[in-house]
Amino acid sequence: MQRRSDERVRALLDALLEGRASPDLAERAAAGLGLPERGRYAVAVLRAERRGPVHRVVDVDGMRFLWRTRADREIAVVGLGDRSLADLTAVLVGRCPGPGGVGPVVDGLAELDRARRLAEAALLTCAPGSTGIVRLDERLTTALVVSQPELSARLVAEVFGPLLTLEPADRALLVETLDAWLECDGSAGRAAGRLFCHRNTVFNRLRRLETLTSRSLSRPRELIEMTLALDAFRLTAVR
Incomplete structure (x- = not known):
């Protein structure tokens, strides 16, 4: 039962991150993931390795994290609450060597695909072999070039x-x-x-x-x- 539950979480999270067209996807995902459909969200993409393909929702410093491992990437969907992207970056720096990219704030689960694409663009601005977490809003011109x-x-x-x-x-x-x-x-x-x-x-x-x-x-x-x-x-x- 736990395995089937994890598979459902992964499927819902992947559908959101890939922007699959479905009229009730955000509503179903909110129920399945235990996250509000509307709210302040951000996505972080890191070049790193974790154990296990998915982590349940974890609260850290007033933010809610849900991790997804895909190939050589780790993706964190983060419910920011009233915290800022600078707060999110500080948490990630303290826990992940990077490199990693953080996308802009979006207003709900339905926009996570856009947040993920822009976080990937931020990650592209990190030189090979580098560490650290960068925000897209700090690397806009570089991201424009390397994209x-x-x-x-x-x-x-x-x-x-x-x-x-x-x-x-x-x-x-x-x-x-x-x-x-x-x-x-x-x-x-x-x-x-x-x-x-x-x-x-x-x-x-x-x-x-x-x-x-x-x-x-x-x-x-x-x-x-x-x-x-x-x-x-x-x-x-x-x-």
Whole structure:
């Protein structure tokens, strides 16, 4: 009987997460899962492994969690109550190494498929081998790029094409310098401290990067292209 009950829970949860068309699905799922049909929900998707395919509803810090394991993913359906996505992320960070992505808040069980798709998009912004839990609202532009792999590859080819012909170590040095400079809000001095080199070295590398790409970091539109190409290169393109 317990096995049949677990199978029913899994079937209802999968139907919600996949957005299967059914006029009374949310109502049946609410009854079967013991969750309210309407309310503030979020979905988190993590690259991790758990024992067992499904966990019953568990209350943690005022939130209700229901876990589902699928292939190399763990999916958490979370009833937020009056808690925020920041509260959810803090709970997940304390319990899961990640990487993981958290989608936006939705208003009921019927919207869990959209929440799951957007959580998957947030997860795509996590670099291979990274840890941590990220929210989609913190990674919108990056998620936009990596969710379109064909366009991402085209962007990398158009912007970083000349870099791809360099020796791997040389290319990595320029990419690392650009990344550090962006992370340091355009401060060559702070980037130099992070890279353990002189600030003039940072300037020289950035000028070389501008020459290779035929783009200027001082022009807003070209800076945006370089930034998005960097995200695409790190997350979707062949290194």
